[in-house]
Amino acid sequence: MTEEDAWSIVKRARDTNRPFTLDYIGIVFSEFFELHGDHLFGDDPAIVGGIASLDGRIVAVVGHQKGRTTQERLARRFGMARPEGYRKALRIMRQAEKFGFPVITFIDTPGADPSIEAEERGQAWAIAENLADMVELRVPIVAVVIGEGGSGGALAIGVADRLLMLENATYSVVSPEGCASILWNDAALAPQAAVAMKITAKDVKEAGIADGIVPEPAGGAHHDYAQTGAAVHDALVAALDEIDTSYGRDTDLDVAALLEARYQKYRRVGVVIEDPIANR
Amino acid sequence: MIQNIFHRHRQAPDDLWVQCGGCRELIYRGEFQNNLQTCPKCGHHARLSANERIAMLADEGTWTEEDAGLLPSDPLGFISLDQRYADKLTETQNKTGLGEAMLTGSATIEAQPARLAVCDFSFFGASMGSVMGEKIARAAERSSEDHRALVMITSSGGARMHEGIYSLMQMAKTSAALAQMGKARVACISVLTDPTTGGVTASFASLGDVILAEPGALIGFAGPRVIEQTTKQKLPPGAQRPEFLLKHGMIDAIVHRRELRATLAKLLRIYGAAVSGPSAKRRRGASMARRTNGRASEKSPSNERSKERRSREP
Numbered sequence: 001m002t003e004e005d006a007w008s009i010v011k012r013a014r015d016t017n018r019p020f021t022l023d024y025i026g027i028v029f030s031e032f033f034e035l036h037g038d039h040l041f042g043d044d045p046a047i048v049g050g051i052a053s054l055d056g057r058i059v060a061v062v063g064h065q066k067g068r069t070t071q072e073r074l075a076r077r078f079g080m081a082r083p084e085g086y087r088k089a090l091r092i093m094r095q096a097e098k099f100g101f102p103v104i105t106f107i108d109t110p111g112a113d114p115s116i117e118a119e120e121r122g123q124a125w126a127i128a129e130n131l132a133d134m135v136e137l138r139v140p141i142v143a144v145v146i147g148e149g150g151s152g153g154a155l156a157i158g159v160a161d162r163l164l165m166l167e168n169a170t171y172s173v174v175s176p177e178g179c180a181s182i183l184w185n186d187a188a189l190a191p192q193a194a195v196a197m198k199i200t201a202k203d204v205k206e207a208g209i210a211d212g213i214v215p216e217p218a219g220g221a222h223h224d225y226a227q228t229g230a231a232v233h234d235a236l237v238a239a240l241d242e243i244d245t246s247y248g249r250d251t252d253l254d255v256a257a258l259l260e261a262r263y264q265k266y267r268r269v270g271v272v273i274e275d276p277i278a279n280r
Numbered sequence: 281m282i283q284n285i286f287h288r289h290r291q292a293p294d295d296l297w298v299q300c301g302g303c304r305e306l307i308y309r310g311e312f313q314n315n316l317q318t319c320p321k322c323g324h325h326a327r328l329s330a331n332e333r334i335a336m337l338a339d340e341g342t343w344t345e346e347d348a349g350l351l352p353s354d355p356l357g358f359i360s361l362d363q364r365y366a367d368k369l370t371e372t373q374n375k376t377g378l379g380e381a382m383l384t385g386s387a388t389i390e391a392q393p394a395r396l397a398v399c400d401f402s403f404f405g406a407s408m409g410s411v412m413g414e415k416i417a418r419a420a421e422r423s424s425e426d427h428r429a430l431v432m433i434t435s436s437g438g439a440r441m442h443e444g445i446y447s448l449m450q451m452a453k454t455s456a457a458l459a460q461m462g463k464a465r466v467a468c469i470s471v472l473t474d475p476t477t478g479g480v481t482a483s484f485a486s487l488g489d490v491i492l493a494e495p496g497a498l499i500g501f502a503g504p505r506v507i508e509q510t511t512k513q514k515l516p517p518g519a520q521r522p523e524f525l526l527k528h529g530m531i532d533a534i535v536h537r538r539e540l541r542a543t544l545a546k547l548l549r550i551y552g553a554a555v556s557g558p559s560a561k562r563r564r565g566a567s568m569a570r571r572t573n574g575r576a577s578e579k580s581p582s583n584e585r586s587k588e589r590r591s592r593e594p
Binding site: 152268 | 356447449451453484486499
């Protein structure tokens with residue numbers, strides 16, 4: 001992939017006219033009721049969540065939320081969550097587990113919020129707890145990267161049985177700017193980093209991390225909300241159907257089998273060389 | 281002239297003297313070593329290599345390295361400044377004498393059996409790639425079997441960018457493996473040393489049942505420079521340091537290096553008793569031997585762990 005191609009996808013993934021989590025919630029689901037707060041510290045506007053109906057099936061929905069106007073963007077902190085955001089997400093997922101609702105997450109963040117407040121309240125602790133708890137959550141989880149999948153702040157709501165990515169979404173270990181400034185001391189080399197890190201939906205699917213790609217209308221998701229929403233709706237229903245077929249649903253769900261498959265999905269990820277002689 | 285000589289002497293201490301990285305005072309090398317590479321004047325803890333750390337903690341002759349044959353590869357064909365990651369790895373391996381940024385193995389500490397996982401900051405800033413993730417996962421699986429508590433001595437600059445999305449996913453992998461180990465009632469003790477940041481802090485490092493920190497260590501998710509650049513605010517003194525973390529409820533204790541061995545031995549005695557209940561025998565797993573290629577599989581499970589999970593259903 002050329003630098004221009006990769007960078008145009010990064011720009012599309014970040015386009016403020018792209019549908020955000022609440023837009024998808026409005027199109028894909030009905031009967032959404034938003035839940036607020038982590039019951040510990042506060043309510044983080046960078047993450048939204050609640051309970052909704054997907055074609056009559058009750059699900060829990062959690063996602064990063066960005067803003068469109070300058071004021072909204074600041075208020076939503078550009079979708080960069082703080083510990084109370086991740087803890088709100090976990091609280092909603094725990095509730096879903098209690099009632100047997102599948103969990104749907106929408107990933108759209110440049111990364112976790114880098115601030116003294118976030119550090120004080122245990123940003124790393126909150127993310128790690130979500131990772132460890134999501135691996136063991138006893139209901140199906142489907143995650144969709146709708147825009148930017150930025151590092152640990154994305155993964156903190158991204159451990160799932162099925163990971164989908166929109167065609168123009170990205171998922172990376174660090175932002176291209178971050179990579180370029182750390183390795184090359186020059187954030188302007190971000191397009192080069194975007195190619196090197198292989199962050200597009202196609203790359204991430206080829207790496208075996210994403211399970212499916214959701215097609216976007218010509219020109220990108222923001223050109224047709226209804227069409228994009230319908231594609232996301234269908235992909236979510238198909239992913240849940242697949243899980244139902246493999247593991248059963250509701251009271252018939254084989255939780256042990258589902259969790260074992262989820263564990264193995266993450267247990268296997270990575271590429272190493274093994275030298276049997278050195279292992280002895 | 282005199283000043284110059286004096287200055288030169290302080291800048292280039294000979295073999296007998298070491299300059300403290302904290303207060304910049306000159307310390308007699310023997311005293312510095314006897315003090316476990318901490319400053320007798322200001323208490324500053326110098327960074328240790330993984331081998332120095334193991335030598336300091338493990339009872340003599342008890343260390344057995346595990347998974348030494350796990351080595352990094354270059355799955356993305358990553359190129360930085362005209363240098364292939366694969367070549368940079370070889371160069372770093374030759375320079376450091378290490379295969380990767382983490383050593384794992386078994387040992388005893390004051391006669392208490394343990395498994396150690398120790399980061400080495402000199403290898404790519406102890407960034408987490410596939411090998412560190414796999415080593416933690418295997419260590420956790422071995423400990424689930426032989427019930428040795430896992431002591432993790434962490435330091436890290438974060439994720440290994442050169443391995444892209446694979447390195448990010450190691451956060452989920454290590455967190456999953458430690459959660460499994462917890463079900464076998466095996467304890468995990470984290471010792472956070474300078475510096476522990478990024479994806480390592482936000483995964484296995486902060487998942488210890490007990491979390492200790494060395495005095496003065498920088499510990500956090502975002503690095504201080506990133507925070508200052510993003511928020512345009514100067515961090516208050518002591519932010520992201522152990523006292524700050526203790527005050528905000530993130531760690532259990534700050535332990536001087538001099539006390540670390542005894543503290544770990546005590547914790548191993550206490551938590552070692554936790555697994556004396558009905559033995560949770562677990563499979564070491566097909567995945568142990570499997571060379572991973574990052575592909576998720578939807579194979580239906582049919583092993584002991586699933587049975588065990590089922591047996592725990594209410």
